[in-house]
Amino acid sequence: MPHLPLNRRDFLAASAAAGLGAAIPPPDQSATRQLPPTVSELLFRAPPIPLVRIGFVGLGGQGSVHVENLLTLEGVEITGLCDIVPEKVAAWQRKIRELGRPEPAGYDRGPRDFERLCAEPELDLVFNATPWEWHVPISLAAMRNGKHAATEIPLAYTVDECWDLVEAAEKHRKHCVMMENCCYDRLELLGLHLARQGLLGELLHGECGYDHDLREIKFSRQGEGLWRRAHATRRNGNLYPTHGLGPIAQAMGINRGNQFDYLVSMGGNSRGLQLWQAEHLAADDPRRRERYVLGDVNVSLIRTVAGQTIFLSHDTNLPRPYSRKYVLQGTRGLVEGYPRRVYVEGRSQPHRWDSGDSWFERYDHPLWKSEKVRSVAGGHGGMDWLEDWRLITCLREGLPTDQNVYDGAAWSVIGPLTEWSVANRSRPVRIPDFTRGRWKETKPLGIIEA
Numbered sequence: 382m383p384h385l386p387l388n389r390r391d392f393l394a395a396s397a398a399a400g401l402g403a404a405i406p407p408p409d410q411s412a413t414r415q416l417p418p419t420v421s422e423l424l425f426r427a428p429p430i431p432l433v434r435i436g437f438v439g440l441g442g443q444g445s446v447h448v449e450n451l452l453t454l455e456g457v458e459i460t461g462l463c464d465i466v467p468e469k470v471a472a473w474q475r476k477i478r479e480l481g482r483p484e485p486a487g488y489d490r491g492p493r494d495f496e497r498l499c500a501e502p503e504l505d506l507v508f509n510a511t512p513w514e515w516h517v518p519i520s521l522a523a524m525r526n527g528k529h530a531a532t533e534i535p536l537a538y539t540v541d542e543c544w545d546l547v548e549a550a551e552k553h554r555k556h557c558v559m560m561e562n563c564c565y566d567r568l569e570l571l572g573l574h575l576a577r578q579g580l581l582g583e584l585l586h587g588e589c590g591y592d593h594d595l596r597e598i599k600f601s602r603q604g605e606g607l608w609r610r611a612h613a614t615r616r617n618g619n620l621y622p623t624h625g626l627g628p629i630a631q632a633m634g635i636n637r638g639n640q641f642d643y644l645v646s647m648g649g650n651s652r653g654l655q656l657w658q659a660e661h662l663a664a665d666d667p668r669r670r671e672r673y674v675l676g677d678v679n680v681s682l683i684r685t686v687a688g689q690t691i692f693l694s695h696d697t698n699l700p701r702p703y704s705r706k707y708v709l710q711g712t713r714g715l716v717e718g719y720p721r722r723v724y725v726e727g728r729s730q731p732h733r734w735d736s737g738d739s740w741f742e743r744y745d746h747p748l749w750k751s752e753k754v755r756s757v758a759g760g761h762g763g764m765d766w767l768e769d770w771r772l773i774t775c776l777r778e779g780l781p782t783d784q785n786v787y788d789g790a791a792w793s794v795i796g797p798l799t800e801w802s803v804a805n806r807s808r809p810v811r812i813p814d815f816t817r818g819r820w821k822e823t824k825p826l827g828i829i830e831a
């Protein structure tokens with residue numbers, strides 16, 4: 382496997398010499414980055430915050446789900462609301478006022494008004510659910526102003542920006558949490574639970590992905606249609622790796638006793654958005670002039686330093702029912718998603734699947750046993766509520782968060798690295814070690830109790 386040069390200048394020289402063209406280099410900067418963290422920094426605890434004062438940025442589809450959830454939690458006050466659309470800010474201010482709570486301050490003076498929000502002294506956490514390009518500027522502004530940051534997925538989509546967030550979190554000693562809700566879904570937590578109890582044996586393999594027909598959403602005149610399709614005009618790789626990968630990485634102990642080592646990625650033809658363009662848009666629609674480069678199906682393979690293999694897919698431009706795939710396989714059995722089923726040698730009938738439901742009955746993860754979770758209908762069937770509740774619980778109790786900045790960086794950096802590998806005939810690329818070696822001494826995430 383070729384070793385990538387350590388800095389961008391060397392890389393450009395080497396890639397020009399090798400005739401690799403203009404592909405964006407993903408330098409593995411792990412060895413050149415300073416300030417190696419201690420294990421206690423890796424599993425960072427901030428002083429407890431009994432009442433968490435939150436500024437929320439991005440009140441669209443997913444932001445509204447979080448705000449709804451946060452309003453159900455004890456020990457939370459939403460003190461600021463920010464969006465570039467003033468009507469969205471006003472609508473949420475009104476709803477909160479009608480609940481008999483103090484009305485949050487509004488920040489609606491344009492795309493950088495989050496800076497004014499982040500500078501507010503009476504604020505603990507800046508939580509954003511904005512388009513991808515804003516996750517890094519908002520999280521950095523939060524931490525530089527002494528606030529914890531929580532962001533929707535992905536944490537960042539360039540290698541450099543993943544490092545920027547890691548370094549900012551270390552420098553300012555603030556949490557920077559990527560909110561990967563799929564880590565809290567019932568099947569993924571069952572997988573974690575079975576893995577931690579040793580029922581799957583030694584973990585050897587994972588399969589996961591984000592396989593979701595987003596054509597209508599990408600061409601919508603509102604919501605994600607305003608920004609998500611644009612990525613398909615300039616990027617070709619796995620643009621959304623963390624839904625599938627986060628839960629597998631947690632089970633395999635990535636950053637906690639294990640590390641991603643390297644990946645290869647391959648992208649095929651780009652057809653789905655072009656067909657939609659031709660078949661659904663009026664002849665004079667300017668979106669007909671857009672040219673897409675995103676391969677409809679991206680497949681990547683990751684190997685961990687412990688020798689496990691992970692298959693990861695991204696498939697969002699073709700007609701298909703939703704799937705995140707999910708396979709967690711060990712020497713004794715496996716858990717699968719879509720459909721949900723389990724096989725454990727010695728407990729299942731030989732060569733026969735058990736239904737997921739029969740395993741939920743006996744082995745549901747403690748977080749899913751709570752009545753509160755099951756009664757929450759909104760937000761992807763309860764997992765979004767669980768992730769918000771866990772974040773707030775950790776902040777209130779001064780605990781390390783379930784996902785930290787190193788996890789967010791390791792899972793998100795897969796996106797730009799797949800782009801590089803696709804652009805370079807699927808060459809292998811090393812995955813940076815954001816912990817700079819500390820993963821070796823860090824214990825895997827345990828079973829999280831309710």
Ligand SMILES: NC(=O)c1ccc[n+]([C@@H]2O[C@H](COP(=O)([O-])OP(=O)(O)OC[C@H]3O[C@@H](n4cnc5c(N)ncnc54)[C@H](O)[C@@H]3O)[C@@H](O)[C@H]2O)c1
Binds near residue numbers: 439443464562603
């Ligand atoms: N975890 C999940 O299951 C899940 C589901 C959907 C979306 N998401 C993520 O949530 C984020 C938002 O997605 P969405 O579907 O809610 O999109 P959306 O377009 O519905 O919402 C984005 C909101 O951000 C606002 N906004 C844009 N730029 C802004 C800025 N500079 N400052 C303040 N507000 C700004 C927009 O006006 C809009 O209200 C994305 O990162 C997406 O990947 C995650």
